[in-house]
Amino acid sequence: MSVPAIVLQTPRLILRQFSLDDAAFIFALVNDPEWLKHIGDRNVRNLDDARGYIDRGMQAFERQGYGMGVVELRSTGEAAGIAGLIKRDGLEDVDLGFAYLPQHRGRGYASESAAAVLEHGARVLGMKRIVAIVSEANQPSIRLLEKLGMRFERMIRLPGDDEEIRLYATSGPGSSGPEPLAPSRAMPSP
Numbered sequence: 001m002s003v004p005a006i007v008l009q010t011p012r013l014i015l016r017q018f019s020l021d022d023a024a025f026i027f028a029l030v031n032d033p034e035w036l037k038h039i040g041d042r043n044v045r046n047l048d049d050a051r052g053y054i055d056r057g058m059q060a061f062e063r064q065g066y067g068m069g070v071v072e073l074r075s076t077g078e079a080a081g082i083a084g085l086i087k088r089d090g091l092e093d094v095d096l097g098f099a100y101l102p103q104h105r106g107r108g109y110a111s112e113s114a115a116a117v118l119e120h121g122a123r124v125l126g127m128k129r130i131v132a133i134v135s136e137a138n139q140p141s142i143r144l145l146e147k148l149g150m151r152f153e154r155m156i157r158l159p160g161d162d163e164e165i166r167l168y169a170t171s172g173p174g175s176s177g178p179e180p181l182a183p184s185r186a187m188p189s190p
Contacts, residue, residue: 007069007084010116013109014072015083018057022070023050025079028101035099038138060087066125068097071113073104080104083113085121085130090158093169094121096132096150098141111144118148118170132168133158142166 004017018026027050029035030042044050061067068084081100088095096117098110121127132150134141146152150168157164 004070008116008120009074010112012074013080013113013116014074015069015113015116016072017061017067017069018054019070020051020054022054022079023047025070025101026050026054029082029099032099032102034102038135038141039099066094066121071098071100071109073109080109081113083110083117085117085125085127088133088158090156091131091133091167093129093131094127096121096130096145105140110141111147114144115148122170128171130170133165134168135163135165 004019007015007017009015024047027044027047030039030044030050030053042053044053057068061069064087066085068082068086070079071081071083072078073080079101081098081104083098084096086095086097096114098114098117100110118130121130131153132145133156134145145168150170153167153169155164156167
């Protein structure tokens, strides 16, 4: 299997495309109780399901030129979480997503990777507006989105979902571009 392409780097993290070799990591992540509570059940019950989940993500990346990727620690190469951009049904704009395994939460990795992804989307991909959705109960993610300069716009309901969720955006409707972001110190890929 080929080495997954690096999408971007920060001083502590590497964001790379998925590989089918990530199945055990993805299985653990999407079955974490916090993922299930705040993001939802993705019906990943075994490693084959995890590989299917990864394959769908890889296809989206190939089709769109962006997507979710694995966030690895530069110091160890360990997969800590995922971050990236998603084109989601029911949203006009591209959506920022991130999630981390429990042992990697509270260390600033989500903030570092999300800031780098927003910067990459705006500066490299030319996206004028990026949104994020979050459940009302996910206060740590709400604080992070606000720290990144995203602003709450309204409550929305995605197609096929009963829960109302919060919609945040990098800029208001009709504005000329994203709000200025705190520098993420994102480094170009090698």
